[in-house]
Amino acid sequence: DVKVTQSSRYLVKRTGEKVFLECVQDMDHENMFWYRQDPGLGLRLIYFSYDVKMKEKGDIPEGYSVSREKKERFSLILESASTNQTSMYLCASSWISASSGNTIYFGEGSWLTVV
Amino acid sequence: AQTVTQSQPEMSVQEAETVTLSCTYDTSESNYYLFWYKQPPSRQMILVIRQEAYKQQNATENRFSVNFQKAAKSFSLKISDSQLGDTAMYFCAFMTFNQFYFGTGTSLTVIP
Numbered sequence: 474d475v476k477v478t479q480s481s482r483y484l485v486k487r488t489g490e491k492v493f494l495e496c497v498q499d500m501d502h503e504n505m506f507w508y509r510q511d512p513g514l515g516l517r518l519i520y521f522s523y524d525v526k527m528k529e530k531g532d533i534p535e536g537y538s539v540s541r542e543k544k545e546r547f548s549l550i551l552e553s554a555s556t557n558q559t560s561m562y563l564c565a566s567s568w569i570s571a572s573s574g575n576t577i578y579f580g581e582g583s584w585l586t587v588v
Numbered sequence: 589a590q591t592v593t594q595s596q597p598e599m600s601v602q603e604a605e606t607v608t609l610s611c612t613y614d615t616s617e618s619n620y621y622l623f624w625y626k627q628p629p630s631r632q633m634i635l636v637i638r639q640e641a642y643k644q645q646n647a648t649e650n651r652f653s654v655n656f657q658k659a660a661k662s663f664s665l666k667i668s669d670s671q672l673g674d675t676a677m678y679f680c681a682f683m684t685f686n687q688f689y690f691g692t693g694t695s696l697t698v699i700p
Contacts, residue, residue: 504686506688508690513597513692514692515594515679515690515691515692515693516679516690518688521687523686561631563633565633565688567686567688569686575621575683575686576623576635576638577623577681577683577688578635579625579632579633579634581630581631581632582631582632582633
């Protein structure tokens with residue numbers, strides 16, 4: 474089974490702190506994604522990466538950055554956390570190849586509260 | 589731009605009954621994939637069913653089936669013989685060029 478692991482399930486951080494959310498996948502997927510999930514808004518793409526050291530902005534990149542130094546690991550960074558970044562963060566990964574069915578696989582999510 | 593619309597924020601169904609969740613999408617692409625994902629209260633998002641746009645036959649997975657109407661850009665999910673474990677948030681998703689687009693979700697509650 475594909476496994477996408479997010480290192481922290483629940484975090485509480487103070488305003489202004491730097492926050493790292495880590496994600497690791499074990500299926501050699503090229504694509505990795507960070508989404509933010511809020512009630513009534515569904516999943517919104519923050520950043521995605523299609524290769525090591527490559528990244529592309531999604532729909533809501535402001536206030537976030539990412540790092541992909543190794544193929545299996547994709548980190549989301551909040552440089553200076555703010556209360557409006559309190560949310561559920563979902564990491565996901567997928568293959569590029571169309572023959573794989575293009576299914577996206579998700580981690581369990583990280584609940585971040587900024588106080 | 590690709591958009592996915594789920595017009596039913598909340599639904600409920602009696603155990604053992606059938607329920608249909610609706611989804612429409614908008615795209616100018618001809619090659620794409622459609623998905624339904626389930627997110628139970630534990631929060632792990634899991635794949636329910638997948639449909640390739642070039643296939644006319646509707647996908648089926650056990651109690652789950654879709655009604656794919658390509659011309660109407662509609663992709664509804666039918667759950668037969670609903671079970672308590674089907675209680676979850678359901679997201680419709682569209683994929684093209686390695687990009688995924690999600691609807692806002694439908695919260696389904698199965699009533700005993």
